Amino acid sequence: xxxxxxxxxxxxxxxxxxxxxxxxxxxxxxxxxxxxxxxxxxxxxxxxxxxxxxxxxxxxxxxxxxxxxxxxxxxxxxxxxxxxxxxxxxxxxxxxxxxxxxxxxxxxxxxxxxxxxxxxxxxxxxxxxxxxxxxxxxxxxxxxxxxxxxxxxxxxxxxxxxxxxxxxxxxxxxxxxxxxxxxxxxxxxxxxxxxxxxxxxxxxxxxxxxxxxxxxxxxxxxxxxxxxxxxxxxxxxxxxxxxxxxxxxxxxxxxx
Numbered sequence: 001x002x003x004x005x006x007x008x009x010x011x012x013x014x015x016x017x018x019x020x021x022x023x024x025x026x027x028x029x030x031x032x033x034x035x036x037x038x039x040x041x042x043x044x045x046x047x048x049x050x051x052x053x054x055x056x057x058x059x060x061x062x063x064x065x066x067x068x069x070x071x072x073x074x075x076x077x078x079x080x081x082x083x084x085x086x087x088x089x090x091x092x093x094x095x096x097x098x099x100x101x102x103x104x105x106x107x108x109x110x111x112x113x114x115x116x117x118x119x120x121x122x123x124x125x126x127x128x129x130x131x132x133x134x135x136x137x138x139x140x141x142x143x144x145x146x147x148x149x150x151x152x153x154x155x156x157x158x159x160x161x162x163x164x165x166x167x168x169x170x171x172x173x174x175x176x177x178x179x180x181x182x183x184x185x186x187x188x189x190x191x192x193x194x195x196x197x198x199x200x201x202x203x204x205x206x207x208x209x210x211x212x213x214x215x216x217x218x219x220x221x222x223x224x225x226x227x228x229x230x231x232x233x234x235x236x237x238x239x240x241x242x243x244x245x246x247x248x249x250x251x252x253x254x255x256x
Contacts, residue, residue: 021052023086024223025074025191030083032069043069045246046083051191056217056224058237066246067227068195074225075108075193076100105134109184113196115176117168117183123175124164127151127183134187147186154182158212174205181212185222192216194226198233210236 032044044066051057051074059067072078074085076092084093092103104110109130117126131147155164158178168176177197184192194213198206210233216222228234242249 021055023050024053024088025051025225026086027070027074028084028086030070030073030085031081032066032073032078033081043246044073044080047247049074049248051223051225052239053190053223054217054221055239056213056226056237057239057241058226058228058234059241059243060228060231060234061243062229065243067243069246070243071193071195071225071227075110076104077110102134105130106187107190109187109189109192111177111180111184111192111194111197113199115168115173115180115200117176117179119168122165122167123155123160123171123179124148124151126168126179127155127186130183130187151182151186154185155179158182172205173200174208177201177205177209178212181209181216185216185220189222191223191225194224194228196228197226198228198230203232206230206233 027047027049030044030047030049031042034041034043043064047066047070049070059070061067069078073080076085076095080093084091086092087103087107092100095103118129121129128147128151131143131151135143135147152161152164155161155178158181160175160178160182163171163175166175168179171179177200181197192213197213198209201209213224213226214236217224224237226233226237234240
């Protein structure tokens with residue numbers, strides 16, 4: 001019996017090699033400058049970064065480090081001075097306004113520190129808003145009931161099933177952020193950007209919000225990118241990066 005036969009007999013079911021995680025969002029050489037008179041402020045400096053499908057990644061850094069700027073660029077809320085952004089391998093750096101808005105609405109969700117809820121609309125109406133904005137009149141007529149049911153389901157999952165008709169002023173800070181999280185997920189996006197999602201919350205409520213993020217990540221496979229000042233929240237992410245003066249201070253491997 002030759003060596004190959006011995007190997008095959010000893011290992012009839014060889015373990016498959018582990019596959020590298022797939023990049024869902026990537027930037028190369030991304031820079032963002034802001035000019036004030038003759039002064040140029042280099043907020044982001046030729047950053048390379050990859051966000052992997054199905055992960056929770058966090059970026060921590062002091063104010064002005066560039067972390068929120070990076071998120072806004074990746075989420076197509078701003079345009080870079082230089083560099084490229086790729087979503088599922090497609091270059092989305094220079095999309096027109098309408099095309100960029102469609103990507104933001106259909107593929108991305110957003111959670112902000114200040115909630116950004118519409119004050120005159122109920123929790124349910126706020127959660128439904130991205131679905132309504134992304135639909136034409138005829139499409140909305142066909143899908144309104146299913147979208148409403150989806151919004152109710154999400155609000156129930158974040159513990160607000162009894163607050164559907166409450167306007168934001170009747171909700172606590174933690175409840176408002178739960179509404180914002182449900183709103184970010186209503187269109188079933190692939191990537192959810194969280195910009196200081198616990199910045200206005202006490203530590204207990206912040207923990208509750210992260211638990212919900214973790215659940216949506218594990219149960220629905222959603223990818224989350226969190227920028228935060230809160231080291232306790234940042235360290236609980238599956239990957240933790242640090243940004244200083246517009247660059248990652250981690251090694252290139254850790255920085256994606």
